[in-house]
Amino acid sequence: MRWEELTGDAFVTAVERSEGVCLVPLSVVERHGHHLPLGTDTFIGRAVVTRAAAIEPAVVFPDHIYTQIPEARHLPGTIAIDPELMVQLLDNVCREIARNGFPKIVLVNAHGGNAGLVSLFNMLQLYRPRDYVVYLVQPFMEIFGGGVDLPWAPESDGHAGPSETSIILRERPDLVHMDQVPEDDEGAARGRLRDLRAAGVQTGIWWYADHPTHYQGDAAPATADAGERLLDLMAQAVVRAVRAIKADDESRRLQDEFFEGSRAPLRGE
Numbered sequence: 001m002r003w004e005e006l007t008g009d010a011f012v013t014a015v016e017r018s019e020g021v022c023l024v025p026l027s028v029v030e031r032h033g034h035h036l037p038l039g040t041d042t043f044i045g046r047a048v049v050t051r052a053a054a055i056e057p058a059v060v061f062p063d064h065i066y067t068q069i070p071e072a073r074h075l076p077g078t079i080a081i082d083p084e085l086m087v088q089l090l091d092n093v094c095r096e097i098a099r100n101g102f103p104k105i106v107l108v109n110a111h112g113g114n115a116g117l118v119s120l121f122n123m124l125q126l127y128r129p130r131d132y133v134v135y136l137v138q139p140f141m142e143i144f145g146g147g148v149d150l151p152w153a154p155e156s157d158g159h160a161g162p163s164e165t166s167i168i169l170r171e172r173p174d175l176v177h178m179d180q181v182p183e184d185d186e187g188a189a190r191g192r193l194r195d196l197r198a199a200g201v202q203t204g205i206w207w208y209a210d211h212p213t214h215y216q217g218d219a220a221p222a223t224a225d226a227g228e229r230l231l232d233l234m235a236q237a238v239v240r241a242v243r244a245i246k247a248d249d250e251s252r253r254l255q256d257e258f259f260e261g262s263r264a265p266l267r268g269e
Contacts, residue, residue: 022102033160033215034180045110051235098132139234158216170227
C-alpha cells in the first residue's frame, strides 16, 4: 500500500490493515559509476519496501531522498541539502506520519552513506516525548552476510558494483549501461589515506580519497537473476523486521518510562 496511491477514504483502512506500521525508504540522488542512474538507491529502496509490504501489510511512504551525501557534491547530479535541514526534515516527516495515525515508523535505509545519520537520528528521538516509536532497518546488510550464492567474489562488490547493478538490471534494465562499465581498475581503492586508515584514523574525506568517481568493485558480472535473488533476500529481512515491530509493545512503554524519568531525574532517587 503506497501512501500516495491511496484515496483519503482508503487511507483509513490502510492504517488499520498495516497495524499502524509505516515504512519510509531512505535514499539519495548521487552518481553510481558510469553505468547506473543517479537514483539507484531510490529504485532499490522502493523495490525492497514494496515487496515487503506486499507480504506483510504496511503503508509505504513516498521515497525520501533528502539524506546524507556531501561526499558526492563534486559530482554532477548530486542533491545534498544542509545537515540541519536534513535532520529537521526527517523529524518533521516522522511527526506527520505519526499525526496521520502511525505509531510505528520504520526507516528502511537504502544508502550505505546514511549509517551515521540514521544512528544519530534514532538517538535524537530521546530528546523530547513523542507518541510514536522510530525503528531502523538496514536490509542492505543482508547482501554482505553470505545469504545468497552470487556469481562474483565478495571483494569485487561495492558502490555501483555487481550487487547494485544486478538489482537495477532486474528493476530498471532500461537505465543500465553495461557497455559503460570500466574495464580497468577504476573501482579499486586508491589508498590515498592508507596510513591514517591503518592507524585507525578517519576523516570526512575518506571516501573521496579511495573512490572519487563513486565506483567501487567490478560491476561486469552483474545479472538480473542475481538482482532478483538479492531483492528477495532484502525484502524478507524487512518482512521479519515488520513482524517483530508489529508484535512490539515494549519499546513504546520503555520510551514513555524514560521520558517520565527525564523530566526530573533527581525525583526518582
